[in-house]
Amino acid sequence: MAFPQDLLDSLRRAPDAIAFEHGDRRVRRGEVLDLIGRFAAGLRAAGVRPGDGVGIATGVTPEGWAAQIAAQTLGARAVGVREGLPPAHLAAVLDGLVAVVTDAERPELAGVPTLPIGPELLAAYEEPVPCGRPEDLGWVVFTSGSTGVPKGVTYRFDALAEFRLEQRGPVPEGEYRRFLLFGTLSSAVMVLHLQACLLAGGTAVIPEGLPDFPWILPRLDITAALVTVPRLYRILDVLREEKVDLSGLRTLTVAGSPVEPGLLAEGFERIGPALRQGYGQTETGKLTVLDTADVAKYPETIASVGYPVDGVSLEVRDASGRAVPAGVSGEVFARTARSFAGYWRDPAQSGTVLADGWVRTQDVGRLDERGFLYLTGRSRDVVIVNAVIHYTGPIERALAAHRDVDQAYVVAVPDERTGEAAHAFVVAAPGRTPDPAELRTAVAAELGEAAVPASFAVLAEVPVADSGKPDKAALRALAR
Known part of the structure; x- marks a missing residue:
């Protein structure tokens, strides 16, 4: 059709x-x-x-x-x-x-x-x-x-023509009865959810002004919504202090970047089965989903980004392009009929990402024996210190696991002595005050002294780009 x-x-x-x-x-x-x-x-x-x-x-x-x-x-x-x-x-x-x-x-x-x-x-x-x-x-x-x-x-x-709401199984009836539509129509994921709502016979509800999460959800009788990770964290900040009736919510998809496992577990507890984590890219659409049923059956999957949705095949490959067995890390490749055709007027860049029907995600991860995907970094999201590559993802996770840290972000900035240096920014957990010395120790214990960032800064909140994702360009500017 x-x-x-x-x-x-x-x-x-x-x-x-x-x-x-x-x-x-x-x-x-x-x-x-x-x-x-x-x-x-x-x-x-x-x-x-x-x-x-x-x-x-x-x-x-x-x-x-x-x-x-x-x-x-x-x-x-x-x-x-x-x-x-x-x-x-x-x-x-x-x-x-x-x-x-x-x-x-x-x-x-x-x-x-x-x-x-x-x-x-x-x-x-x-x-x-x-x-x-x-x-x-x-x-x-x-x-x-x-x-x-x-x-x-x-x-x-x-x-x-293949663009449907990527799920594992059919979309339950009534899930998209009232979808919260906001942000921009230039967002692929937002337009995808809008079309899923209309195809299901639902209503797209456009808020007047910026949405005040989470109160807007019951006020407008929202059954489905899409949020970024920073917005999920703000929702949890509210739910720790007051009760908001989210019983009418059928699906709250968080996307854009992986959620720290401890906070995702808290989200499942406070929001319930409506919350699900989605992983994907503009180039591929949604690739995996993780929900409460997955974690109830396999508790260790709380650290994953979920299981492939219908119509998606995933492979993890080594540097030579060979698929590696379950449990071995490498670069994640995806195949789906919904994938992009290439970058506009940039065949060279397109050729580095598209190969034989597969999309090179430039994410680093591993698949477990059941097929759940665990991300460990981005092939592009690295800091090269004294010619040694360190992925920023593992450093961020080591910091986010500390009891005093709510969110953690690491960026690379040019350094005259080491070529590049890693700089860490953290948002404190409620009522806590992160100690840089303790954070250094935590990273060193997890990843070794060479992976410890050159500096640490505590922010009230992370800057957010127009895309809704953490604005690492702004963080790099702060680090400089």
Whole structure:
């Protein structure tokens, strides 16, 4: 089935059901379908053709999502354009676009014409019929650019047709009855969950203003939500001090980076079976899930990131590219029909990640005999001290295991004496005061003296990037 035919069919089946809710506003599924048809007609009239690139520079609105689906219906390449991008990043995102859909009148963006949402763009209507060929690019999702200019992760239409909510088994009925939609429509994982909600007949609930976790969940009767690790930690901070009724929550997926095992165990205890940890990448979609049932059956898996979801194969390989047995660490490779097609206009980088249908995740880990994945670091997330490589992941875990530490992050910074030096930042556990001498001892005991960071700093909270992940670029700046 050509993408996005399944979404169009889902909207047609129940035209009077509510698709989006934002405060007092209710948008029915039939109205969303009408919006898609009007955007398709408006984009075609503006000269958009199959294979063209169309930017979506809107807030989190029904119109923004409808514009994206309309562009893809025409066989065009939809590209999310986030607010506040620095000029170099914006230029990379706008590269190759013929137009950008915007919320309101605004001048062209770096020479690319803008199409404001309004009566002129939405005047006509055409029945939306998917035109994209399976081998054509239908979506480009740009990374945060925390390591330089953002990379454009491209998806072909045949991969988009396979984009479902990756689970182990079918999605339970009612799980996505009310999904909390916030952040940005340029997030692949957020859009994936939104589409899962709509395909399941649910309602996407858009909060007014920034979501105040965890109180927003019962207040808006949310059954499904997606959070990053720093936001989970803030939720736990609240739940330690007061009771919040989360009994209506069916699934709270935490993604973006692994959760420290002790805090994940606390999350399972305080939030319950709705909490699950997901591991994946923009390039692959979700790869594994860990839930309370896994840990109840196999307690040691609390230190893992879970078991592969349906349609995913994982291998751990050594430096020569050979698969290694269970229990042996190496680089994690993934294979899935949902994987990306390559990086936008960067065949060299694409070639280092894609090989024979497999995606090189650049994460280091091991599989146990049951198939659960344990991450031990990132092949890129290293610090090289006196020509010796140290993965930052194990150092962070050694610090996070200390009783006085709630969160730990380690970054590499150039050093005149050693080439690079590791610098550690920790967030204190409630009511505790980390002692740098004790932290040094803890790392040395776990990993040896050579792995001990050159400095330690205690932060009230970790800076967070636009992607919702810990902002290691900001931490490197602090270290300097």
